[in-house]
Amino acid sequence: MSSSSPNTGREVHLASRPVGEPVAGDFALVEVEVPAPGPGQVLVRNRWMSVDPYMRGRMRDVPSYVPPYAVGDVLTGGAVGEVVASRADGLAEGDLVLHGGGWREWWVGDADRATRLDVPAGVSPSAFLGVLGMTGLTAYAGLVEVAALRPGDAVFVAGASGAVGSVAGQLARLKGASRVVGSAGSPEKVRWLVDELGLDAAFDHHDGPALEQLRRVAPDGVDVCFxxxxxxxxxxxxxxxxxxxxxxxxxxxxxxxxxxxxxxxxGLGLAVGKRLTLRGFIVGDHEHLRPRFLEEVGGWLADGALRVRETVHEGIERAPEAFIGLFTGAGGGGKVLVRL
Amino acid sequence: MSSSSPNTGREVHLASRPVGEPVAGDFALVEVEVPAPGPGQVLVRNRWMSVDPYMRGRMRDVPSYVPPYAVGDVLTGGAVGEVVASRADGLAEGDLVLHGGGWREWWVGDADRATRLDVPAGVSPSAFLGVLGMTGLTAYAGLVEVAALRPGDAVFVAGASGAVGSVAGQLARLKGASRVVGSAGSPEKVRWLVDELGLDAAFDHHDGPALEQLRRVAPDGVDVCFxxxxxxxxxxxxxxxxxxxxxxxxxxxxxxxxxxxxxxxxGLGLAVGKRLTLRGFIVGDHEHLRPRFLEEVGGWLADGALRVRETVHEGIERAPEAFIGLFTGAGGGGKVLVRL
Structure with a gap:
């Protein structure tokens, strides 16, 4: 199989809906024929795919903000790949694109569902699945719009070593928070948060009751919790x-x-007297922030103010394992990706 | 003791901080000397006083948005009374005033801490402790500003027969909600909500699991919960x-x-995918709404669109019992007051 003219490719199907924690048997690696692109379509050789916690919700057969995955069908998700054949204006062979046809080696789809990427020097294309993609925009929207972060606020990021959390903690600092603290799941991750990402303090949630730990690192309280x-x-x-x-x-x-x-x-009753606001959000409602986000976060990434860690699994056959690891804390922190 | 020149009056002190439900022994009725008003002060013969659930929080010795009551000292709260002596400009003998010196028969205080009331024809002065006072403003602010009620929203008022809830349910209807449902604690209160206050449906929370009951009265869901x-x-x-x-x-x-x-x-996790906002509030943060509130709600009260129920206890010696009844569901619904 050459890169430019595949006959078949591999993809991951949902074999069964997970019950509790997902297991390897819930996934099936399937070899399928790769069709030629039709008019207006492109054929893309995927190079990177994302695994995200939200995908667990889509494995459940319930109504939500995104439709559930179908059992026996290929999974979907964010991917970055290279156009190897195009029957569409605006996309040419060799272009790097971001699209939603992950969990497979090859994607054929309408060109208007792919976004051509200009990858800045020194930045990996995988960043568009992480800090410069949905992950980073989630952190940005959550802080800037949902929590209405103001300079001088003290911020607690619960789950600060994950893909979103590790960006949120750094963004809080870069946007002028007076103090940023976070939680993680291992001593190594706690050190990473403080020593490399610049958080003021962090705790390992295994080390004792969360309230004791949080009071220790934020003795004067916080204004924002992500x-x-x-x-x-x-x-x-x-x-x-x-x-x-x-x-x-x-x-x-x-x-x-x-x-x-x-x-x-x-303790939700405490929200009354303290006039707390708790707001659930999903990134899709905050798409209007993307230009500001790319400018600000892209700048901080380029000048090194913002650090990124990726946990990379090699090969489509490792995608289920990469996904399962999101829930076991087995990963090394940061964004979890599969390189194809 | 004449109305115009008291020597002594009775007031209610906090004898001990309640543990769990307040009991009669937590209160003491004390006879005290009534001082003459000083310069800038008025002497007020209280006619009505309010008992409110929020006062339970002030009986606890913890920091909050209002300072705690002191053990051995007189309680405070909303009251309406008649000025019987004035050494202040702007208030004269015979004026009706609203002030914070409840739980006592006579109040002496600075005139600038009292508000002169213009009581419309057909309205009881007690309304300024209820539907036209803090109680009503709480309902109004919660719906209009905190929950950002829009015409066409479906609304659920949890605790719809209480002082605030009974106003909130009616205001939701008057402000264009497509459907208003509520909960209460007795079949009689449920009938009152539907037959007199005009709610579309209501349930008695004793009749089964809240979720079943709420699904029955709001099968298509709701947009706002008060x-x-x-x-x-x-x-x-x-x-x-x-x-x-x-x-x-x-x-x-x-x-x-x-x-x-x-x-x-x-189920708070449901707030993410549904993008729910939960916001705690206290009425004191929404004082700027008062002019609009008095105009709108005063109008609906005057023209009969808004119904009011008061549960009235007679005499300062009944004030502890009136307060305790707020928590036992013993009252008849609506605003609980003590007439002095």
Missing amino acids: DNVGGAQLEAALRVLRPHGRVALCGAISTYNDESGGDPVH | DNVGGAQLEAALRVLRPHGRVALCGAISTYNDESGGDPVH
Whole structure:
């Protein structure tokens, strides 16, 4: 099979809907024929694909903001690849594109569903699946718009070593937060947050009750909580938030394998007297921020103010394992990607 | 003791901080000397005083948006009375005033801490402690500003027969909600909500799980929840709220006798995908709405569009009982007042 004229390619199908934590048997690697692109279409050789926690929700057969994946069908998700054949104006062979046809080696689709990428010098194309893509925009929108971050605010990022959290913590600092603290799942990640990403303090959530840990690193309270975790860490945040504090509810990875909407949260009654705002959001509602986001975050990435860690798995056959690792904390932190 | 020259009067002191539900022994009725008003002060014969759930929080010795009551000292709260002596410009004998020196028969204080009332024909002065006072403004601010009610929204008022809830439900209807449903604590209150206040449907929270009940009365979901209850009713609301739904967290009477910040709330994770906003508020932050509120709500009260129920206890010695009844559901619904 040559890069320019494939006959077949491999893709990952949803073999069965996971019950609780996803396992390898929920996925199937399938060899399929790759069609030739039709009029207005392109054939893309995928180079990178993203695995994201939100995909767990799509594996469930319930109505949500995105339709569920179908059992027996190929999965989808963000991918970056190279156009190897084009029957569309505006995209030519050799162009790098971002599109939603991940979980497969080759993608054939309408050119208007792919975005041509201008990759700045020194930046990996994979950044468009992470810090310069949906992941980074999620962090940006959550801080800037949902939590209405103001210079001088103290910020707690729950789940600060993950793909979104590691950008959110750094953005809070770069946007003038007075203090940024975070939580992670290992001593190594805690060191990374403080030593490399520049957070003021961080804690390992295995080290004791979240409230004790958070009070230790944020003794004067916080104004903003960027929550990727839910459960006990969100409860701790409700306790330490100052009056008029804001919580951006970005996701609750502790709950994605749980049908009930997550662990119960104690202390929500505190939101009344403290006039707290808790707001759930999904990045798709904040697309209008993208130009500002690319300019600001692209600048910080180019000048080194913003650091990125990627955990890279090699080969489509490793994609299920990469995805499963999101929930076990097995990864090294930062953005999890599969290189194809 | 004549109305115009008292020597002594009775007032209610906090004898001890309640543990759990307040009991009679937490209060003491004390006879005290009534001082003559100093320069700039007025002497007021209180006619009505308010008992409110928020006062339970002030009986606890914790920092909050209002300072705690002191053990052994007189309680405070909203009252309406008649000026019987004035050493201040702008207030004269015979004026009716609203002020914060409740829980006592006579109040002596600075005139600038009292508001002269123009009581419209057909309206009881007690309305300024209820529908035209803090209670009504709370309902108005919660709907209009905190929950950003829009015409066509479907609304659920949790605790719809209480002082604030009974105004909130009617205001939602008058402001163009497509459907208004509520919960209450007895079949009689449920009938009152539907037959007299004009709610589309209501349920008795004793009749079964809140989620089942709420799904029955709001089968198509709701856009706004005005929450006075917390706990299971708030959980039910999280389930039935539509995308972009808003929750005004006004208080959680189910939690006020509980030190932990209330019952745990399940399902907060649903707020992410549904992009829900939950916002705690206190009325004092929304004082700027008062002119609009008085015009709109005063008009609806005058023309009969808005109905009011008062549960009136007679005599200062009944004030503790009136307050305790707020938490036991013993009252008849609507605003609870003490006539002095």
